[in-house]
Amino acid sequence: MNSASNNSGFLIQRTVKTTQTWNYLFVSLFLLLGLTFIVAGTWRGIESLRLVTSGVHASGVVIDSQMHKSHDSKGNISTFYDTTIDFQSSDGAKHEFHDQIAGVRGQNVEVVYLEKNPETVLVFSFSNLWFLPGGFIFLGSIFFVLMLYLLVSMRKRDKEIGRLIDSGIRGVGIIVGAIQIGQGSTLVNGRRMQIFKIVVKTTDPSNKKELQINSDCICISLNIASITDIVGKEVPVYFDQNNSSSYFVELRDIEQYDINLAPNQPSS
Numbered sequence: 001m002n003s004a005s006n007n008s009g010f011l012i013q014r015t016v017k018t019t020q021t022w023n024y025l026f027v028s029l030f031l032l033l034g035l036t037f038i039v040a041g042t043w044r045g046i047e048s049l050r051l052v053t054s055g056v057h058a059s060g061v062v063i064d065s066q067m068h069k070s071h072d073s074k075g076n077i078s079t080f081y082d083t084t085i086d087f088q089s090s091d092g093a094k095h096e097f098h099d100q101i102a103g104v105r106g107q108n109v110e111v112v113y114l115e116k117n118p119e120t121v122l123v124f125s126f127s128n129l130w131f132l133p134g135g136f137i138f139l140g141s142i143f144f145v146l147m148l149y150l151l152v153s154m155r156k157r158d159k160e161i162g163r164l165i166d167s168g169i170r171g172v173g174i175i176v177g178a179i180q181i182g183q184g185s186t187l188v189n190g191r192r193m194q195i196f197k198i199v200v201k202t203t204d205p206s207n208k209k210e211l212q213i214n215s216d217c218i219c220i221s222l223n224i225a226s227i228t229d230i231v232g233k234e235v236p237v238y239f240d241q242n243n244s245s246s247y248f249v250e251l252r253d254i255e256q257y258d259i260n261l262a263p264n265q266p267s268s
């Protein structure tokens with residue numbers, strides 16, 4: 001092989017081995033994000049509970065309210081408010097705080113604050129007290145449960161792969177194509193990577209019939225045209241001794257072949 005081919009082989013070998021690491025990192029980050037949302041929502045909920053159970057009510061006045069708009073990449077508009085409210089605590093001291101409610105200057109609003117710490121204050125309404133903590137806990141729980149499920153599933157699959165390699169029936173498969181997962185690409189180690197499942201034709205060890213199977217997802221810097229460069233190549237396939245529907249396609253052997261890579265392919 002020429003030097004470009006050697007580099008290609010190294011890239012395939014490295015990305016096959018590190019795809020799993022990136023998957024674990026990705027899932028772990030979102031798991032942590034979900035946990036952060038839960039903690040933030042719980043903290044805000046505890047604060048709201050303290051205000052409801054032991055807070056002091058007072059009348060506040062809106063002294064300023066600014067409306068802000070933001071645009072996302074799809075052109076959708078989000079509106080939020082920054083409203084400044086003035087109120088007087090039971091000791092006669094005046095205080096100001098900001099809330100994200102819609103209001104007009106001079107409007108009277110009911111506020112609730114902690115007597116020993118008037119800086120802990122909110123406009124008294126069900127949505128203002130409970131919507132934010134409830135939303136944070138709800139979204140965080142979805143993220144956390146989903147990512148935890150993915151993490152457990154990935155770990156279970158890793159153990160299954162190890163078992164198949166150690167005690168499964170080793171066969172040989174022929175690469176016949178690939179299925180691209182999604183339309184875009186991901187930047188990994190400075191390279192544009194795409195997610196594929198390699199399609200392999202092999203023989204079912206239980207009945208000796210020919211069948212076509214797909215590999216696990218793999219993130220490699222290939223374009224659709226260059227997939228043809230690995231068609232017809234052999235790769236190891238490991239089957240469960242008692243259940244041929246449980247299998248693993250080993251793709252590390254792809255590194256020995258001359259594969260045309262497109263590391264600078266732009267994201268679609």
